[in-house]
Amino acid sequence: MHFSRHNIFSKLKDSEDYFIVNILTGNADILDPEEGMRVEKGIFSDKQQYIDKGYLIEEEKEEKLYKKAYLDFVDTLSESEIQIFYVPDYSCNFSCSYCYQGEYTTSVPDGAGEKEQEEGLNTIEAFFSYIVREFAGRKKYITIFGGEPLMHGKTAFGRIEKLITGAAQRGLDVAVVTNGYNLEEYLPLFEKGNIREIQVTLDGPEGIHDKRRPLVSGGNSFTKIVSGIDAALAAGHRINLRVVLDRDNISYLPSLAQFAIDRGWTESANFKTQLGRNYELHTCRGGRGELLTRTEIYSELYELLLKHPEITQFHKPAFSVSRFLFENGELPNPLFDSCPGCKTEWAFDYTGKIYSCTATVGKEGEELGTFYPEVSLNREKVAGWENRSVLSIPECRDCSLQLACGGGCASVAKNRTGKLASPDCRPVKELLEMGISIYSKMEDI
Ligand code: SF4
Numbered sequence: 017m018h019f020s021r022h023n024i025f026s027k028l029k030d031s032e033d034y035f036i037v038n039i040l041t042g043n044a045d046i047l048d049p050e051e052g053m054r055v056e057k058g059i060f061s062d063k064q065q066y067i068d069k070g071y072l073i074e075e076e077k078e079e080k081l082y083k084k085a086y087l088d089f090v091d092t093l094s095e096s097e098i099q100i101f102y103v104p105d106y107s108c109n110f111s112c113s114y115c116y117q118g119e120y121t122t123s124v125p126d127g128a129g130e131k132e133q134e135e136g137l138n139t140i141e142a143f144f145s146y147i148v149r150e151f152a153g154r155k156k157y158i159t160i161f162g163g164e165p166l167m168h169g170k171t172a173f174g175r176i177e178k179l180i181t182g183a184a185q186r187g188l189d190v191a192v193v194t195n196g197y198n199l200e201e202y203l204p205l206f207e208k209g210n211i212r213e214i215q216v217t218l219d220g221p222e223g224i225h226d227k228r229r230p231l232v233s234g235g236n237s238f239t240k241i242v243s244g245i246d247a248a249l250a251a252g253h254r255i256n257l258r259v260v261l262d263r264d265n266i267s268y269l270p271s272l273a274q275f276a277i278d279r280g281w282t283e284s285a286n287f288k289t290q291l292g293r294n295y296e297l298h299t300c301r302g303g304r305g306e307l308l309t310r311t312e313i314y315s316e317l318y319e320l321l322l323k324h325p326e327i328t329q330f331h332k333p334a335f336s337v338s339r340f341l342f343e344n345g346e347l348p349n350p351l352f353d354s355c356p357g358c359k360t361e362w363a364f365d366y367t368g369k370i371y372s373c374t375a376t377v378g379k380e381g382e383e384l385g386t387f388y389p390e391v392s393l394n395r396e397k398v399a400g401w402e403n404r405s406v407l408s409i410p411e412c413r414d415c416s417l418q419l420a421c422g423g424g425c426a427s428v429a430k431n432r433t434g435k436l437a438s439p440d441c442r443p444v445k446e447l448l449e450m451g452i453s454i455y456s457k458m459e460d461i
């Protein structure tokens with residue numbers, strides 16, 4: 017009998033209490049200070065209770081549970097829906113201070129000749145043929161991505177129309193990731209397809225947003241994006257509002273939350289939010305001093321939530337599995353792999369190339385194959401992605417956080433170490449210290 021290697025045990029932030037979480041056995045408890053100190057020393061007042069919850073477990077039983085959980089994970093993965101990104105163009109009408117695609121090649125400008133326009137449409141046709149053939153029998157949907165896909169003008173409009181109508185003809189939903197500037201103009205076109213969700217980015221209230229996300233021409237974008245969101249919600253679309261956070265704008269989160277509340281967005285069942293972390297991907301134009309680590313960002317969020325609990329009407333930060341635990345009254349299933357690349361996520365672009373995901377799409381050297389004009393796939397490279405999990409990353413094998421972390425982002429790991437099968441560690445313990453502490457104090461979550 018041993019203290020499970022999947023126990024995550026620590027003290028809650030700003031409290032004398034402790035917590036113990038075991039994702040493999042699905043149990044979590046808050047322990048009072050005396051009990052916590054005893055457990056820290058390996059003393060268990062009611063040993064049977066710890067055995068019943070799997071915090072104390074036979075090695076062999078733990079191994080069996082682990083194997084079964086892994087098989088269940090693989091089963092679920094094989095039945096999961098695939099998100100297929102398509103980039104019709106890498107150009108963009110914004111010049112965001114932190115854009116990681118800043119040095120990517122851009123494509124045909126608007127007003128391109130007939131030939132380029134036709135080529136763009138032929139590539140989209142080839143894209144549909146490829147995904148219908150290669151992902152036959154799998155649930156799937158398409159996400160239109162960029163650059164900025166909803167650009168002004170005939171060339172961009174023609175490609176988006178082809179993607180939306182082509183998806184509708186094949187019974188596929190479409191999601192759109194946009195900066196929101198031309199959203200309103202595109203809404204009538206969206207009527208031609210099944211639009212599942214529109215992701216729009218706002219980086220704060222007006223002043224800070226406009227500073228971070230100006231037009232290439234230098235103009236402001238906030239007011240037009242807000243009108244687009246209003247119009248999309250009024251037309252019955254789902255909006256997923258993304259806020260990209262770093263040191264420069266995180267303190268503005270309470271005022272952005274208040275703006276969304278006052279605007280009536282947070283009352284809509286069609287409105288949801290996500291917080292993105294501005295992090296180093298490949299090519300970044302801005303200075304990097306403003307980046308926050310995951311622990312730093314969550315520490316800031318923790319302090320902000322204490323001072324402005326109304327933020328939770330706008331967004332409830334995940335703090336690893338904490339939010340899930342308090343919202344659902346149970347832990348999520350073990351996460352053997354947090355990277356969907358080449359499993360439930362793929363990315364295709366207008367040049368006819370195939371990539372693993374949004375972090376690699378358009379990056380030289382990351383292509384896995386082509387779908388136009390020739391069809392080819394580097395099976396060996398794909399297998400590298402498919403096989404990445406906490407079982408294949410040597411550093412993860414004995415890590416107690418593995419079933420909450422899942423090994424992190426493969427692209428970030430590869431950028432750092434040169435290897436896909438390397439870890440991108442998540443500060444799971446620190447996030448649980450904060451998350452369980454804050455959500456256990458909130459009545460309604
Ligand atoms: S490499 Fe990173 S961005 Fe790409 S699918 Fe994996 S986790 Fe997501």
Ligand code: SF4
Pocket residue numbers: 406409411412413415416417418419421422423424439440441442
């Ligand atoms: S990536 Fe790091 S924290 Fe995550 S499971 Fe692997 S070793 Fe643990």
